[in-house]
Amino acid sequence: MASRDLVTGKIFSLQTIVGILGNFSVLYFYLFLHYTRCKLRSTDCNLKNLTVANLLVIFSKGVPKMMAGFGLKDFINDFGCKFFFYVHRVGRDVSIGTTCLLSVFQAIAISPLNSRWAELKVKAHKYIATSNIFCWILNMMLNIILPLYVTDKRNNTNFTQKTDYGYCYVMEDGTVTMKIYAALILCRDGFSLVLIVSASSFTVFILHRHKQQVRYIHRNNLSPRSSPESTATQSILVLLCTFVSLWTLSSIFLICLTVLNNLSLWLRNTSALINACFPTVSPYILINYDSRVPRVCFA
Structure with a gap:
């Protein structure tokens, strides 16, 4: 087993x-x-x-990548490949x-009661x-066709185009179905990102305006400690900023994987590593900002 594969296995582990x-x-x-x-x-x-x-993403991508990095190339059969890819995509x-x-x-939740969202709140x-x-x-319905284009490495069928993920093949036949599927995924991701950025910007604006309104409280030497609601909102904002940053970086790698041909296994492994960064980091952000965690751990 090559030292590069061993390093890859250790990193994914x-x-x-x-x-x-x-x-x-x-x-x-x-x-x-x-x-x-x-x-x-x-x-x-x-x-x-x-x-x-997050757990589905880590199990379905991290575990196969880890095993492939340690030299187990053909440990997944055709059903396993389809299952892991489908679970990863859904997760x-x-x-x-x-x-x-x-x-x-x-x-x-943090919008003012006198705003146009009062009834919705x-x-x-x-x-x-x-x-x-x-x-x-x-x-689950949107990704139902994905397993049709995934197969194990023991399949000897000749494909016009295929991508080697180290433990499975993904066939790329360029059919209308795959183009429609890719377009739907792209539109869905783009729409979600616009909503995330818009809602986060609105949240930051409300928090800033609220801080300006209650600034006089701090001048009266009252406790400057943040309220639980404010802390929870801050944690979610940090979570969203982390998500947007990693999603952008992941999208850049995804575009490279889609447009370029004959890509190295290193680039595909790096893309998989970045895809799993948010599921790995996000729980520690929540633990760090949630004041209820110490009481639960003590109990």
């Missing part, structure tokens, strides 16, 4: 272990709050959904959709669970 530990910790945290009947925030449902999607898309929902619901929490379920169903 480290990322997978760190991501699994972080997301399982956050999942335990929310399950603890649920079973102890603690008061939950309106965004906790979205964050639980995001954690599950990734649900992660994007949930992040979009999270930013929109957070913007609605009262009813928004009733649609959070329904929106998450719809997000799962939509992305």
